[in-house]
Amino acid sequence: xRLWLALLITGTVSAETACEKLxxxxxxxxxxxxxxxxxGASVTAGYGGVTGPAxxxxxxxxxxxxxxAASGATSAVSLAQWRAEGGACGTLVGVxxxxxxxxxxxxxxxxAAVVAQATKVxxxxxxxxxxxxxxxxxxxxxxxxxxxxxxxxxxxxxxPAAAERRAEHFRDDRIHLTEAGAQAATERLCQxxxxx
Numbered sequence: 001x002r003l004w005l006a007l008l009i010t011g012t013v014s015a016e017t018a019c020e021k022l023x024x025x026x027x028x029x030x031x032x033x034x035x036x037x038x039x040g041a042s043v044t045a046g047y048g049g050v051t052g053p054a055x056x057x058x059x060x061x062x063x064x065x066x067x068x069a070a071s072g073a074t075s076a077v078s079l080a081q082w083r084a085e086g087g088a089c090g091t092l093v094g095v096x097x098x099x100x101x102x103x104x105x106x107x108x109x110x111x112a113a114v115v116a117q118a119t120k121v122x123x124x125x126x127x128x129x130x131x132x133x134x135x136x137x138x139x140x141x142x143x144x145x146x147x148x149x150x151x152x153x154x155x156x157x158x159x160p161a162a163a164e165r166r167a168e169h170f171r172d173d174r175i176h177l178t179e180a181g182a183q184a185a186t187e188r189l190c191q192x193x194x195x196x
Contacts, residue, residue: 018190019060033193034063034090037123039078039114043096044069047176053185054093060190063090074100075110079117089123091193095185097128099175127192134175 022030038044038054044067046052051059058065066089068081075097094114101110111128118126166174169181177185 017187018194019187021194022190023060030061030063032090033061033125034058035088036061036063036065037082037087037089037092038065038067038069039075039082039092039094040069040096041073041078041099042069042071042175043099043177043182044094045071045073047071048171050177050179050182053095053177053182053189056182056186057093057189060186064088069096072100074104075114079114083117086121089118089121091125092118092123092127093189094126094128095189099134125193125196127189134170 036054036058038052040052040054044052044054046055052067052069055065055067066082066085066087068078068085070077075094078097092114097114098106098110114128115126169178169184170176171178
C-alpha cells in the first residue's frame with residue numbers, strides 16, 4: 001500500500017491546469033484513485049452552495065464520493081461518522097478536517113486517529129490540509145502532530161491562503177471559500193496527485 005500525506009499551503013497554476021492534465025489520465029489510472037473519501041467541516045460540506053474541493057475532484061475523475069463533513073465538525077466528529085458508516089477508500093481528502101481542532105488547540109492524537117482509520121480501511125493516498133490561520137481564535141495548528149504521527153509526508157501547496165488573493169478566494173466571513181477559492185483548492189488537489 002502506498003501511503004502519503006500532503007500538507008496544504010498556497011500555489012500557482014501553469015498554462016495547462018493540473019486538473020486538465022489529470023482529466024486526461026486513462027480511465028483505469030483514474031479509477032485507481034477512488035473512491036474519494038472526504039473528512040471535514042463546512043468547506044468540505046459545501047457551505048453556501050459552493051461544492052467542496054474533494055467533491056469537485058471526485059466529479060472530475062468520475063469517482064464514487066463519500067463525505068463525512070458538517071459545519072462546526074472537529075476531526076473527531078468527522079472520523080466517528082466515517083467509522084460508523086465504513087466503506088472503501090482510495091484517496092482520503094481532508095481539506096478542512098482540522099479547522100475546528102485548531103480553534104480548540106488540536107487535541108493529542110487527532111491526526112494519528114485519522115491516519116490510523118485511513119490505514120485500517122486501506123486508503124492508498126492521504127491528503128490532509130493544514131488550514132491557513134483564518135480566525136483570531138485559532139490556536140496551535142496540527143502540523144506538529146502530523147510530523148509526529150506520519151513517518152513520510154510531503155509539504156504540498158493546496159488551499160488558497162495568500163493575503164493578496166484572500167478577497168477572491170474567501171467569502172466576507174474569511175472562512176468559507178468562494179467559487180474561485182474552491183476551484184483553486186481543487187486545482188491544487190489535482191497537482192498533489194500528479195506530483196506523486
